Amino acid sequence: xxxxxxxxxxxxxxxxxxxxxxxxxxxxxxxxxxxxxxxxxxxxxxxxxxxxxxxxxxxxxxxxxxxxxxxxxxxxx
Numbered sequence: 814x815x816x817x818x819x820x821x822x823x824x825x826x827x828x829x830x831x832x833x834x835x836x837x838x839x840x841x842x843x844x845x846x847x848x849x850x851x852x853x854x855x856x857x858x859x860x861x862x863x864x865x866x867x868x869x870x871x872x873x874x875x876x877x878x879x880x881x882x883x884x885x886x887x888x889x890x
Contacts, residue, residue, distance in 0.1 A: 825861050832869055834871045834873060841877045841880075
């Protein structure tokens, strides 16, 4: 069985690193980067700079989760 986790190499603050995420998280983080008008690498660099988790992949998952949780409680315009 193929793993649901996809590992991608990303350049974060000038160095290449690997990020392993499930497909729904990759789709979501790409969507968020597009909404902000920045590249995926730029968004992941921001997440990396502000993360509380030791693991970058975990930090990306928490970022995506927090974003959609906040969106769910905001009143619709």
